[in-house]
Amino acid sequence: MSNNEKINTFIENKLAPIMSKLASNKYINSINLGFYSLSPLIITCSIFILIFNLPFSNPDSAVYIKQYHDFTQYFHKYYIAVFNSSIGIISIFLSYSTAHALAEHYNLGKLANSFLSAYAFILLSAKTLSISAVNAASQLLDLGEQLQINVIDARYLNVKGIVLAVVCAIVSVEIYRLVVKINIRFPEIIPAAIAKTIESIIPFFILSVLCIIINIITEKYFNNTIASYALKVFEYLAVISDSLILIIFILLLVHILWFCGSIHGSNVGSVIINPAVLINLSINQYAIINGENLNRIFAGEFMNGFIYIGGAGATLGLCIAMLMCKNEEIKSIGKTSIVPGIFNINEPILFGTPIIMNGTFFIPFIFTPIINAVITYFAFKLNIISKIVAAVPWPTPSILNAFVSTNFSIKAPLLIICLFIIDYLIYKPFLTIHIKKIKNN
Numbered sequence: 001m002s003n004n005e006k007i008n009t010f011i012e013n014k015l016a017p018i019m020s021k022l023a024s025n026k027y028i029n030s031i032n033l034g035f036y037s038l039s040p041l042i043i044t045c046s047i048f049i050l051i052f053n054l055p056f057s058n059p060d061s062a063v064y065i066k067q068y069h070d071f072t073q074y075f076h077k078y079y080i081a082v083f084n085s086s087i088g089i090i091s092i093f094l095s096y097s098t099a100h101a102l103a104e105h106y107n108l109g110k111l112a113n114s115f116l117s118a119y120a121f122i123l124l125s126a127k128t129l130s131i132s133a134v135n136a137a138s139q140l141l142d143l144g145e146q147l148q149i150n151v152i153d154a155r156y157l158n159v160k161g162i163v164l165a166v167v168c169a170i171v172s173v174e175i176y177r178l179v180v181k182i183n184i185r186f187p188e189i190i191p192a193a194i195a196k197t198i199e200s201i202i203p204f205f206i207l208s209v210l211c212i213i214i215n216i217i218t219e220k221y222f223n224n225t226i227a228s229y230a231l232k233v234f235e236y237l238a239v240i241s242d243s244l245i246l247i248i249f250i251l252l253l254v255h256i257l258w259f260c261g262s263i264h265g266s267n268v269g270s271v272i273i274n275p276a277v278l279i280n281l282s283i284n285q286y287a288i289i290n291g292e293n294l295n296r297i298f299a300g301e302f303m304n305g306f307i308y309i310g311g312a313g314a315t316l317g318l319c320i321a322m323l324m325c326k327n328e329e330i331k332s333i334g335k336t337s338i339v340p341g342i343f344n345i346n347e348p349i350l351f352g353t354p355i356i357m358n359g360t361f362f363i364p365f366i367f368t369p370i371i372n373a374v375i376t377y378f379a380f381k382l383n384i385i386s387k388i389v390a391a392v393p394w395p396t397p398s399i400l401n402a403f404v405s406t407n408f409s410i411k412a413p414l415l416i417i418c419l420f421i422i423d424y425l426i427y428k429p430f431l432t433i434h435i436k437k438i439k440n441n
Helices: 003-023 026-037 039-052 066-074 076-084 086-106 109-126 135-140 159-182 192-222 224-240 244-259 265-289 300-308 316-322 327-342 347-352 359-381 400-405 409-440
Strands: 126-134 148-152
Touching: 026 039, 026 086, 026 159, 026 265, 039 076, 039 086, 066 076, 066 135, 066 159, 076 265, 076 316, 086 109, 086 265, 109 159, 109 192, 109 224, 159 192, 159 224, 159 265, 192 224, 192 400, 224 265, 244 265, 244 300, 244 359, 265 300, 300 359, 300 400, 300 409, 316 327, 316 409, 327 347, 327 409, 400 409
Parallel strands: none
Antiparallel strands: 126 148
16 A cells, blocks of 8 residues: 555544544534624724724825825724724624524524523623713713713623633523423413513523622622633633744644545634634734734734635645646646635635645645745744734735735735745645656556
8 A cells, every 4th residue: 555545544534534523513613603704894894994004194104194194183083983893892793693603503593592692791791880970071971960870891892702702602502402492381371472482581581690690609709700710711812822833733733624625624723713813913903003013923814815825725836837737637727726716715726636635735735834824924023024904805815915914015915926936836846746646547
């Protein structure tokens, strides 16, 4: 048995079954869908951040435009409102969308479960405080003579609350499912509509009691809140979320999953990628809004913009190599794959070549994205290019993606061109080996 056959046998018999179970996990898929549902919100917020943070507003800049500076100053509070109403409370939306996805998996009421999850999250994380409003604050809120008001502590409603938001989504849906499974029977004298209303109240009541008990225990015996404990987990995630080691681990996981065949590796990797890039993107966005230095690297569309040039495996370089070869069969695959590849869609080349479960392409498919990641990471680390401050739709071509997401840094597209050339040089010899095997067969 050849080495290629041994690799394929190991993947088919050992690795693929395990990874298949992981990829089809209901909680992983629900969390993924929850994060993906937030994309329009995050991208919209990013657009406003880009519009109001162009380099034309700095009086010390050579490209300073006074009219633009005046425009940003005048509308600043309105644009900040967009940020505070999106990224500022994004954990509420995440709790809602994750519960919606999990309820859909169980074929339960999606709207009821989404509200239940958001309700539980707010009950555990947003404490109501009574404060005294004075002077300008009193006038702004139009309180008149009333100086004592109730406000919600929103510190845990932004990305700091994503851990608790996901936990609330899963627990609330499972409680709702348990109530439905018990199938409580009401006397026939009670009308069906009333019985259904009572049935829908039960999970809300159970969850309310559970959240109150948790709040009492954590506040009375630990002088803290469950949200603050979840924040400690978040802070740990925030520390490791920007490390090169994590990026390499994710890339290995994603591409081994892809290589196993019929498994969308990116879906599994997204469970780690989405929280990490959201945490880091929000930190960078807070920094740019407040005029501070950007220090987060693994943010926004780091993967789709700089690493997956042409899709998983960074296969756009391989597409060009195929177009330039003499073998008509391979060249036709290149022609079919080039246009989707420009938009980071590479299923035609993955399954048409095939790369999936083909031992010849194992090394370049696994390690080309890692090489891209290492080069890109240090380009950001050494401040050669500006860091990412905006989310961009993932099918955006890498050159445009990199240019826009880095607040229009001209060096970012140049880096993409360099990475593309490196990817081409890596794939070329392995494509030659693949063509020789085709001829021999």
